[in-house]
Amino acid sequence: QIVMMTYVMPNEIRKIAEEGEVNEFNLNEFFRAEEVDDSFQFVHKNAVQKWLSLIRGQYISEQETSLPANKKPPFPYEDAYLLTYLKHTLWFLPNVASCVAMKNLLEEKANVFFHDFEINLAAGSQAGIGLDALPPVLNSIGDGFSTKTITLTCMKLTTGVTVPQWGGIFMLRNCSSPETYFQAAFRVQSPWYLNETNSKNKEVLKNKCYIFDFAPIRALRLIENYSTRLSLNDSETVIEKVQEFLNFL
Numbered sequence: 001q002i003v004m005m006t007y008v009m010p011n012e013i014r015k016i017a018e019e020g021e022v023n024e025f026n027l028n029e030f031f032r033a034e035e036v037d038d039s040f041q042f043v044h045k046n047a048v049q050k051w052l053s054l055i056r057g058q059y060i061s062e063q064e065t066s067l068p069a070n071k072k073p074p075f076p077y078e079d080a081y082l083l084t085y086l087k088h089t090l091w092f093l094p095n096v097a098s099c100v101a102m103k104n105l106l107e108e109k110a111n112v113f114f115h116d117f118e119i120n121l122a123a124g125s126q127a128g129i130g131l132d133a134l135p136p137v138l139n140s141i142g143d144g145f146s147t148k149t150i151t152l153t154c155m156k157l158t159t160g161v162t163v164p165q166w167g168g169i170f171m172l173r174n175c176s177s178p179e180t181y182f183q184a185a186f187r188v189q190s191p192w193y194l195n196e197t198n199s200k201n202k203e204v205l206k207n208k209c210y211i212f213d214f215a216p217i218r219a220l221r222l223i224e225n226y227s228t229r230l231s232l233n234d235s236e237t238v239i240e241k242v243q244e245f246l247n248f249l
Contacts, residue, residue, distance in 0.1 A: 001208045002189055002249040004223075006216040007073065013054070016047040025215045028094045028174045033101035040101040048105065051214075055170075056113060076168065076212055077113070085167035085210060088141055088149045092158065092184050094173040099123035099152040106150065120151040127156060134161055141165050144192070144205075158184035164192035168210035174218065178226035185211050 008014075009025055017030035031048065033040040042048045053059035057078025076082050093099050103121050106114040118140045127133040133156045140149050144165035151157065151166075154173070158180075166188045175181040188210070194203035213219040227245035228238060236244070 002185065002211060003208055004211040004213065004219070004249065005074075005076075006213045006219050007054075008216055009051075009214055010054070010059070013047055013050050016044050024217050026174065027172055027215055027218075031094055031098045031102070031172055033095075033097040035097070039104060040097045041104065042098070042101045045105070048102075049110075052105070052111060052114075055212075076170075076210075082168075082210070085206070085208060087147070087167065088144060088151075088163070088165040089168045089170060090151050090153065090157070090163075090166050090184075090187060091170045092173055093123075093152060093154050095154045096124040098172075099154055102152050114150070117148040117150045120149055122151050122153040122156045130156070131161065133157055134163075137163065158187060161187065162190045163187065164190050164206070166190065166209070167206060168212060171211060171213045171215075171219070174215075175222065178222040178229070181222050182226055 014023075014025050017026040018024065019026050019029070030044060030051075032043045034043055050059050055076045055078075057072075057075035074082055076086055091102065093102060099121055100123070103119050105111065106117070106119050120137045120140055121127060122133040122137060127136075133153075137149070137151050137157065141147055141163070149165075151163075157163070169185055169188045171181065171185070175184075191204070192206040194205055223245065224238060224242055227241040230245060231241040233241075
């Protein structure tokens with residue numbers, strides 16, 4: 001089962017990268033990076049740091065101060081239930097520069113929480129061409145039980161690969177093509193079994209996986225677009241087509 005979780009960013013973070021008539025949150029601008037001292041850093045580094053705090057449930061926004069404790073949304077790296085699925089994740093970023101910048105930020109001393117994760121940079125020429133980027137990721141994951149990994153990519157490993165241990169994908173880039181978006185999302189839907197050689201005694205280790213999206217308007221637009229393309233039944237309304245696709249997820 002794929003569970004899609006969309007988050008409306010707090011105003012004080014969202015305004016860094018809003019544009020258009022509906023003030024849509026621009027992920028490519030938010031995670032834009034530039035070269036600094038022979039490496040890359042985020043242009044909006046302080047805001048991205050706040051986002052890292054947000055996904056850990058450590059960032060209290062203005063909106064949340066008025067919410068009762070039981071209404072607080074579940075954040076990926078805070079919620080105990082979600083954490084069981086997120087030992088290994090794929091982060092889909094805008095380009096190589098933003099992937100390198102994210103690796104640098106996650107490895108800074110201030111982000112101690114993420115030091116437990118091995119950060120795989122599956123972007124740029126050093127990651128290899130095509131499937132050459134896969135073996136280092138699989139080696140870092142190992143059996144998947146005693147390790148924690150985050151794989152950063154801007155396109156590599158988003159089609160045609162199987163990494164059973166991936167339990168979630170973070171959509172951190174603009175995608176105009178719903179095919180690109182969902183091809184990447186379906187990477188985390190690969191089944192993970194124990195005793196895979198014995199089909200009768202397979203133990204399912206992953207019965208859910210997660211898509212995390214921080215641009216809800218974009219996400220919903222892509223769902224509608226993808227749903228209507230999948231269904232060729234012209235008698236169905238858009239709402240029925242979307243419902244059918246969501247039931248499939």
